[in-house]
Amino acid sequence: MARDRRERMIENLAVASALGFLALVVAAISLAVDSREVADEVRVLVSAGAEGNLEGRCDDPSFCRMYRIQSEAGYIYATILTLRSTQGAFLVGATFSSKGELQGLRYIGSCASRQASDPRELVDAIPGASDALSRASVFIHALETHQAGRTS
Amino acid sequence: MSEVREGFVPNPVLAGLMGICPLIAASRSLAEGAIYGLGTAICAIALGAIAPPLRATVADRLQAPATLAISAAVSTLFAFCVRAYSPAIAAGLWIYLPLLSVSGLSLYALRRTSLPGRYGPDASLRFATLSLESILFFLTAAFVGGLREFIGLGSLTLPTPGPSPLRIDAIAFPPMRLLVSPAGGFMLLGLLVAVYRALARSGRRLWR
Numbered sequence: 001m002a003r004d005r006r007e008r009m010i011e012n013l014a015v016a017s018a019l020g021f022l023a024l025v026v027a028a029i030s031l032a033v034d035s036r037e038v039a040d041e042v043r044v045l046v047s048a049g050a051e052g053n054l055e056g057r058c059d060d061p062s063f064c065r066m067y068r069i070q071s072e073a074g075y076i077y078a079t080i081l082t083l084r085s086t087q088g089a090f091l092v093g094a095t096f097s098s099k100g101e102l103q104g105l106r107y108i109g110s111c112a113s114r115q116a117s118d119p120r121e122l123v124d125a126i127p128g129a130s131d132a133l134s135r136a137s138v139f140i141h142a143l144e145t146h147q148a149g150r151t152s
Numbered sequence: 153m154s155e156v157r158e159g160f161v162p163n164p165v166l167a168g169l170m171g172i173c174p175l176i177a178a179s180r181s182l183a184e185g186a187i188y189g190l191g192t193a194i195c196a197i198a199l200g201a202i203a204p205p206l207r208a209t210v211a212d213r214l215q216a217p218a219t220l221a222i223s224a225a226v227s228t229l230f231a232f233c234v235r236a237y238s239p240a241i242a243a244g245l246w247i248y249l250p251l252l253s254v255s256g257l258s259l260y261a262l263r264r265t266s267l268p269g270r271y272g273p274d275a276s277l278r279f280a281t282l283s284l285e286s287i288l289f290f291l292t293a294a295f296v297g298g299l300r301e302f303i304g305l306g307s308l309t310l311p312t313p314g315p316s317p318l319r320i321d322a323i324a325f326p327p328m329r330l331l332v333s334p335a336g337g338f339m340l341l342g343l344l345v346a347v348y349r350a351l352a353r354s355g356r357r358l359w360r
Contacts, residue, residue, distance in 0.1 A: 008211075011210075011211050011214065012214070015210060015211075015214045015217075015218055018218075019217075019218065019221045022221065022222065022225050023221075023225075025225075026225050026228055026229065029229060029232055030228075030232060033232040033235060033236055036236055037235065037236070037239070040239075040315075044315060082243045084243070084246065086332070086333055087180075087329075087332060088180060088181070088244055088332075089240065089243035089244040089246065090243075091239060091240055091243060091315060091316075108240075108315050108316065109239070109240040109314075109315040109316025109317070110240055110316060111181060111183055111184060111238075111240040111241050111243070111244035111309055111316075111317055
Protein backbone atom coordinates (compact mmCIF):
# COMPACT_ATOMS: atom_id res chain seq x y z
CA MET A 1 0.00 0.00 0.00
CA ALA A 2 2.77 2.42 1.03
CA ARG A 3 4.80 1.39 -2.01
CA ASP A 4 1.80 2.00 -4.25
CA ARG A 5 1.37 5.44 -2.79
CA ARG A 6 5.05 6.25 -3.25
CA GLU A 7 4.94 5.13 -6.89
CA ARG A 8 1.88 7.27 -7.51
CA MET A 9 3.58 10.23 -5.91
CA ILE A 10 6.67 9.78 -8.09
CA GLU A 11 4.44 9.56 -11.19
CA ASN A 12 2.56 12.71 -10.16
CA LEU A 13 5.82 14.57 -9.52
CA ALA A 14 7.27 13.48 -12.87
CA VAL A 15 4.22 14.67 -14.82
CA ALA A 16 3.99 17.89 -12.77
CA SER A 17 7.65 18.71 -13.41
CA ALA A 18 7.30 17.96 -17.14
CA LEU A 19 4.26 20.25 -17.37
CA GLY A 20 6.08 22.87 -15.25
CA PHE A 21 8.95 22.78 -17.73
CA LEU A 22 6.47 23.21 -20.59
CA ALA A 23 4.96 26.21 -18.76
CA LEU A 24 8.45 27.72 -18.39
CA VAL A 25 9.10 27.31 -22.11
CA VAL A 26 5.77 29.01 -22.95
CA ALA A 27 6.52 31.82 -20.47
CA ALA A 28 9.99 32.38 -21.96
CA ILE A 29 8.52 32.58 -25.47
CA SER A 30 5.80 34.96 -24.24
CA LEU A 31 8.49 37.30 -22.87
CA ALA A 32 10.28 37.28 -26.23
CA VAL A 33 7.01 37.96 -28.11
CA ASP A 34 6.11 40.73 -25.66
CA SER A 35 9.42 42.55 -26.07
CA ARG A 36 9.06 42.32 -29.86
CA GLU A 37 5.51 43.73 -29.63
CA VAL A 38 6.73 46.62 -27.47
CA ALA A 39 9.44 47.46 -30.03
CA ASP A 40 6.89 47.27 -32.89
CA GLU A 41 4.34 49.45 -31.08
CA VAL A 42 6.96 52.07 -30.18
CA ARG A 43 8.01 52.17 -33.84
CA VAL A 44 4.37 52.71 -34.92
CA LEU A 45 3.52 55.32 -32.25
CA VAL A 46 6.67 57.41 -32.02
CA SER A 47 7.38 60.00 -34.69
CA ALA A 48 10.84 61.07 -35.80
CA GLY A 49 12.88 63.02 -33.24
CA ALA A 50 10.99 61.60 -30.25
CA GLU A 51 11.71 58.73 -27.91
CA GLY A 52 9.18 56.27 -26.51
CA ASN A 53 9.35 54.11 -23.41
CA LEU A 54 6.93 51.61 -21.94
CA GLU A 55 5.39 53.33 -18.91
CA GLY A 56 2.75 50.91 -17.68
CA ARG A 57 0.80 47.74 -18.38
CA CYS A 58 -2.90 47.23 -17.97
CA ASP A 59 -5.36 44.31 -18.21
CA ASP A 60 -7.94 46.37 -20.06
CA PRO A 61 -9.61 44.53 -22.99
CA SER A 62 -8.94 47.49 -25.31
CA PHE A 63 -5.32 48.32 -24.50
CA CYS A 64 -2.54 46.62 -22.60
CA ARG A 65 0.45 48.97 -22.74
CA MET A 66 0.87 52.70 -22.20
CA TYR A 67 3.94 54.46 -23.58
CA ARG A 68 5.51 57.76 -22.57
CA ILE A 69 6.77 59.69 -25.57
CA GLN A 70 9.43 62.25 -24.86
CA SER A 71 10.13 65.00 -27.37
CA GLU A 72 11.68 68.45 -27.21
CA ALA A 73 8.26 69.99 -26.55
CA GLY A 74 7.63 67.79 -23.50
CA TYR A 75 6.08 64.41 -22.98
CA ILE A 76 2.80 62.77 -23.91
CA TYR A 77 1.28 59.32 -23.47
CA ALA A 78 0.35 56.97 -26.28
CA THR A 79 -1.25 53.58 -26.62
CA ILE A 80 -2.68 51.25 -29.25
CA LEU A 81 -6.38 50.62 -28.77
CA THR A 82 -8.07 47.49 -30.06
CA LEU A 83 -11.65 48.35 -30.99
CA ARG A 84 -13.94 45.42 -31.78
CA SER A 85 -17.27 45.52 -33.55
CA THR A 86 -19.38 42.93 -35.34
CA GLN A 87 -17.68 44.11 -38.56
CA GLY A 88 -14.14 43.37 -37.39
CA ALA A 89 -11.28 44.54 -35.18
CA PHE A 90 -9.50 47.85 -35.58
CA LEU A 91 -6.14 49.01 -34.24
CA VAL A 92 -6.11 52.72 -33.44
CA GLY A 93 -3.18 54.68 -32.03
CA ALA A 94 -4.22 57.24 -29.41
CA THR A 95 -2.11 60.01 -27.88
CA PHE A 96 -2.95 61.77 -24.62
CA SER A 97 -1.57 64.77 -22.79
CA SER A 98 0.07 64.30 -19.39
CA LYS A 99 -3.31 65.25 -17.88
CA GLY A 100 -5.02 62.40 -19.71
CA GLU A 101 -6.77 64.53 -22.33
CA LEU A 102 -7.10 62.93 -25.75
CA GLN A 103 -4.81 64.68 -28.22
CA GLY A 104 -5.02 62.60 -31.38
CA LEU A 105 -6.16 59.37 -32.97
CA ARG A 106 -4.46 57.50 -35.78
CA TYR A 107 -5.78 54.55 -37.78
CA ILE A 108 -3.20 51.75 -37.74
CA GLY A 109 -4.92 48.75 -39.25
CA SER A 110 -7.90 46.44 -39.34
CA CYS A 111 -8.92 43.02 -40.50
CA ALA A 112 -12.02 42.41 -42.59
CA SER A 113 -13.88 45.63 -42.69
CA ARG A 114 -15.23 48.13 -45.16
CA GLN A 115 -15.98 50.46 -42.29
CA ALA A 116 -14.49 53.97 -42.50
CA SER A 117 -10.80 54.13 -41.65
CA ASP A 118 -11.17 57.61 -40.13
CA PRO A 119 -10.38 56.98 -36.43
CA ARG A 120 -12.82 59.66 -35.20
CA GLU A 121 -15.66 58.03 -37.11
CA LEU A 122 -14.62 54.64 -35.79
CA VAL A 123 -14.69 55.84 -32.18
CA ASP A 124 -18.15 57.30 -32.76
CA ALA A 125 -19.44 54.18 -34.54
CA ILE A 126 -18.06 51.39 -32.36
CA PRO A 127 -19.90 50.84 -29.07
CA GLY A 128 -17.54 51.01 -26.12
CA ALA A 129 -14.77 52.89 -27.95
CA SER A 130 -15.35 56.12 -25.99
CA ASP A 131 -15.31 54.11 -22.76
CA ALA A 132 -11.96 52.62 -23.76
CA LEU A 133 -10.55 56.13 -24.27
CA SER A 134 -11.90 57.17 -20.85
CA ARG A 135 -10.30 54.16 -19.20
CA ALA A 136 -6.98 55.00 -20.89
CA SER A 137 -7.30 58.53 -19.53
CA VAL A 138 -7.95 57.21 -16.01
CA PHE A 139 -4.94 54.92 -16.34
CA ILE A 140 -2.76 57.93 -17.27
CA HIS A 141 -4.01 59.75 -14.16
CA ALA A 142 -2.99 56.73 -12.08
CA LEU A 143 0.45 56.66 -13.74
CA GLU A 144 0.95 60.38 -13.13
CA THR A 145 -0.14 60.08 -9.48
CA HIS A 146 2.23 57.15 -9.01
CA GLN A 147 5.03 59.13 -10.67
CA ALA A 148 4.36 62.17 -8.45
CA GLY A 149 4.38 59.97 -5.35
CA ARG A 150 7.73 58.53 -6.37
CA THR A 151 9.40 61.91 -6.97
CA SER A 152 8.07 63.63 -3.82
CA MET B 153 -17.99 9.91 -40.22
CA SER B 154 -18.29 6.18 -41.01
CA GLU B 155 -17.32 6.88 -44.63
CA VAL B 156 -13.65 6.88 -43.51
CA ARG B 157 -13.75 3.07 -43.61
CA GLU B 158 -14.81 3.14 -47.27
CA GLY B 159 -11.66 5.04 -48.25
CA PHE B 160 -13.41 8.41 -48.47
CA VAL B 161 -12.46 11.09 -45.95
CA PRO B 162 -15.50 13.35 -45.40
CA ASN B 163 -15.04 17.05 -44.84
CA PRO B 164 -15.02 17.53 -41.03
CA VAL B 165 -16.91 20.85 -41.27
CA LEU B 166 -19.40 20.24 -44.06
CA ALA B 167 -20.08 16.55 -43.33
CA GLY B 168 -19.19 16.24 -39.62
CA LEU B 169 -20.34 19.78 -38.61
CA MET B 170 -17.27 19.85 -36.39
CA GLY B 171 -16.32 23.05 -34.56
CA ILE B 172 -18.73 25.17 -36.62
CA CYS B 173 -19.66 27.72 -33.91
CA PRO B 174 -16.14 29.12 -33.33
CA LEU B 175 -15.43 28.75 -37.05
CA ILE B 176 -18.36 31.02 -37.96
CA ALA B 177 -17.65 33.47 -35.13
CA ALA B 178 -13.96 33.75 -35.97
CA SER B 179 -13.76 33.55 -39.76
CA ARG B 180 -15.29 36.78 -41.06
CA SER B 181 -12.63 37.19 -43.74
CA LEU B 182 -10.24 35.16 -45.84
CA ALA B 183 -7.32 36.11 -43.56
CA GLU B 184 -9.14 35.24 -40.34
CA GLY B 185 -10.55 32.01 -41.80
CA ALA B 186 -7.16 30.90 -43.11
CA ILE B 187 -5.32 31.66 -39.86
CA TYR B 188 -8.07 30.12 -37.69
CA GLY B 189 -8.19 27.01 -39.89
CA LEU B 190 -4.40 26.72 -39.86
CA GLY B 191 -4.35 26.97 -36.04
CA THR B 192 -7.05 24.34 -35.66
CA ALA B 193 -5.24 22.00 -38.05
CA ILE B 194 -1.88 22.49 -36.31
CA CYS B 195 -3.40 21.88 -32.84
CA ALA B 196 -5.23 18.74 -34.03
CA ILE B 197 -2.18 17.30 -35.82
CA ALA B 198 0.06 18.08 -32.82
CA LEU B 199 -2.39 16.39 -30.44
CA GLY B 200 -2.75 13.42 -32.80
CA ALA B 201 1.05 13.05 -32.83
CA ILE B 202 1.57 13.56 -29.08
CA ALA B 203 -1.36 11.54 -27.69
CA PRO B 204 -0.14 7.96 -28.51
CA PRO B 205 3.35 8.29 -26.92
CA LEU B 206 1.75 10.11 -24.00
CA ARG B 207 -0.70 7.22 -23.55
CA ALA B 208 2.20 4.77 -23.50
CA THR B 209 4.22 6.65 -20.87
CA VAL B 210 1.77 8.49 -18.60
CA ALA B 211 -0.61 6.80 -16.15
CA ASP B 212 -4.31 6.77 -17.13
CA ARG B 213 -5.39 9.10 -14.34
CA LEU B 214 -2.90 11.81 -15.47
CA GLN B 215 -3.54 11.61 -19.20
CA ALA B 216 -6.45 14.06 -19.35
CA PRO B 217 -4.71 16.95 -17.52
CA ALA B 218 -1.43 16.31 -19.35
CA THR B 219 -3.12 16.27 -22.76
CA LEU B 220 -5.11 19.42 -22.03
CA ALA B 221 -1.97 21.20 -20.79
CA ILE B 222 -0.09 20.26 -23.97
CA SER B 223 -3.06 21.32 -26.10
CA ALA B 224 -3.17 24.69 -24.29
CA ALA B 225 0.59 25.12 -24.80
CA VAL B 226 0.33 24.41 -28.55
CA SER B 227 -2.57 26.86 -29.01
CA THR B 228 -0.80 29.52 -26.91
CA LEU B 229 2.36 29.19 -28.99
CA PHE B 230 0.31 29.46 -32.18
CA ALA B 231 -1.40 32.60 -30.78
CA PHE B 232 2.05 34.12 -30.10
CA CYS B 233 3.06 33.39 -33.69
CA VAL B 234 -0.12 35.08 -35.02
CA ARG B 235 0.42 38.12 -32.76
CA ALA B 236 3.96 38.49 -34.04
CA TYR B 237 2.90 37.89 -37.68
CA SER B 238 -0.10 40.23 -37.83
CA PRO B 239 -1.48 42.09 -34.78
CA ALA B 240 -4.67 43.00 -36.70
CA ILE B 241 -5.52 39.36 -37.51
CA ALA B 242 -4.71 38.38 -33.90
CA ALA B 243 -7.03 41.16 -32.67
CA GLY B 244 -9.75 39.94 -35.04
CA LEU B 245 -9.47 36.33 -33.89
CA TRP B 246 -9.29 37.49 -30.24
CA ILE B 247 -10.45 34.80 -27.76
CA TYR B 248 -10.74 32.15 -30.48
CA LEU B 249 -6.94 31.79 -30.66
CA PRO B 250 -6.48 30.42 -27.11
CA LEU B 251 -9.74 28.48 -27.48
CA LEU B 252 -8.10 26.44 -30.26
CA SER B 253 -6.87 24.13 -27.48
CA VAL B 254 -10.41 22.80 -26.99
CA SER B 255 -11.69 23.15 -30.55
CA GLY B 256 -13.93 20.44 -31.94
CA LEU B 257 -11.19 19.06 -34.16
CA SER B 258 -8.64 18.91 -31.30
CA LEU B 259 -11.06 16.96 -29.10
CA TYR B 260 -11.89 14.72 -32.06
CA ALA B 261 -8.13 14.14 -32.56
CA LEU B 262 -7.87 12.92 -28.98
CA ARG B 263 -10.86 10.63 -29.35
CA ARG B 264 -9.58 9.28 -32.66
CA THR B 265 -6.16 8.41 -31.20
CA SER B 266 -7.65 6.92 -28.03
CA LEU B 267 -10.25 4.60 -29.59
CA PRO B 268 -8.39 2.19 -31.90
CA GLY B 269 -11.37 -0.19 -31.79
CA ARG B 270 -13.64 2.38 -33.38
CA TYR B 271 -11.27 4.08 -35.80
CA GLY B 272 -9.10 1.10 -36.83
CA PRO B 273 -6.05 -0.54 -35.25
CA ASP B 274 -3.42 0.95 -37.62
CA ALA B 275 -2.01 4.00 -35.78
CA SER B 276 -0.25 5.47 -38.83
CA LEU B 277 -3.43 5.21 -40.94
CA ARG B 278 -5.43 6.87 -38.14
CA PHE B 279 -2.89 9.70 -37.99
CA ALA B 280 -2.85 10.06 -41.80
CA THR B 281 -6.66 10.32 -41.86
CA LEU B 282 -6.57 12.88 -39.04
CA SER B 283 -3.96 14.93 -40.93
CA LEU B 284 -6.10 14.86 -44.07
CA GLU B 285 -9.16 15.94 -42.08
CA SER B 286 -7.13 18.77 -40.53
CA ILE B 287 -6.06 19.98 -43.97
CA LEU B 288 -9.70 19.81 -45.12
CA PHE B 289 -10.71 21.86 -42.06
CA PHE B 290 -8.08 24.49 -42.90
CA LEU B 291 -9.19 24.72 -46.53
CA THR B 292 -12.87 24.88 -45.58
CA ALA B 293 -12.25 27.60 -42.96
CA ALA B 294 -10.32 29.70 -45.50
CA PHE B 295 -13.03 29.12 -48.13
CA VAL B 296 -15.90 30.00 -45.76
CA GLY B 297 -14.06 33.12 -44.55
CA GLY B 298 -13.18 34.21 -48.08
CA LEU B 299 -16.70 33.59 -49.41
CA ARG B 300 -18.32 35.48 -46.51
CA GLU B 301 -16.00 38.43 -47.01
CA PHE B 302 -16.32 38.46 -50.79
CA ILE B 303 -20.12 38.22 -50.91
CA GLY B 304 -20.63 40.20 -47.69
CA LEU B 305 -18.19 43.06 -48.13
CA GLY B 306 -17.03 42.76 -51.75
CA SER B 307 -13.40 42.49 -50.67
CA LEU B 308 -10.74 39.90 -49.88
CA THR B 309 -8.27 40.34 -47.02
CA LEU B 310 -5.07 38.39 -47.56
CA PRO B 311 -3.18 36.98 -44.57
CA THR B 312 -0.13 39.17 -45.10
CA PRO B 313 2.29 40.12 -42.29
CA GLY B 314 2.35 43.56 -40.68
CA PRO B 315 -0.04 45.74 -38.68
CA SER B 316 -2.71 45.80 -41.40
CA PRO B 317 -3.28 42.87 -43.78
CA LEU B 318 -3.53 43.58 -47.50
CA ARG B 319 -7.13 44.04 -48.66
CA ILE B 320 -8.35 43.81 -52.24
CA ASP B 321 -11.58 45.71 -52.83
CA ALA B 322 -13.23 43.85 -55.70
CA ILE B 323 -16.63 45.59 -55.52
CA ALA B 324 -17.07 49.25 -54.65
CA PHE B 325 -19.89 48.67 -52.13
CA PRO B 326 -20.61 45.87 -49.62
CA PRO B 327 -23.17 43.67 -51.48
CA MET B 328 -24.54 41.67 -48.55
CA ARG B 329 -23.18 42.83 -45.20
CA LEU B 330 -25.36 40.29 -43.35
CA LEU B 331 -22.99 37.47 -44.32
CA VAL B 332 -20.20 38.91 -42.16
CA SER B 333 -22.37 38.61 -39.05
CA PRO B 334 -22.64 35.21 -37.29
CA ALA B 335 -26.27 34.80 -38.46
CA GLY B 336 -25.28 35.28 -42.09
CA GLY B 337 -22.31 32.98 -41.59
CA PHE B 338 -24.56 30.16 -40.40
CA MET B 339 -26.90 30.71 -43.37
CA LEU B 340 -23.99 30.43 -45.78
CA LEU B 341 -22.64 27.38 -43.98
CA GLY B 342 -26.06 25.72 -44.19
CA LEU B 343 -26.10 26.26 -47.95
CA LEU B 344 -22.55 24.93 -48.30
CA VAL B 345 -23.46 21.82 -46.26
CA ALA B 346 -26.46 21.20 -48.55
CA VAL B 347 -24.32 21.58 -51.70
CA TYR B 348 -21.57 19.35 -50.26
CA ARG B 349 -24.02 16.60 -49.28
CA ALA B 350 -25.70 16.68 -52.68
CA LEU B 351 -22.30 16.44 -54.42
CA ALA B 352 -21.13 13.66 -52.06
CA ARG B 353 -24.34 11.67 -52.67
CA SER B 354 -24.11 11.97 -56.45
CA GLY B 355 -20.38 11.16 -56.30
CA ARG B 356 -21.09 8.01 -54.26
CA ARG B 357 -23.77 6.93 -56.76
CA LEU B 358 -21.27 7.35 -59.61
CA TRP B 359 -18.62 5.42 -57.63
CA ARG B 360 -20.96 2.43 -57.27
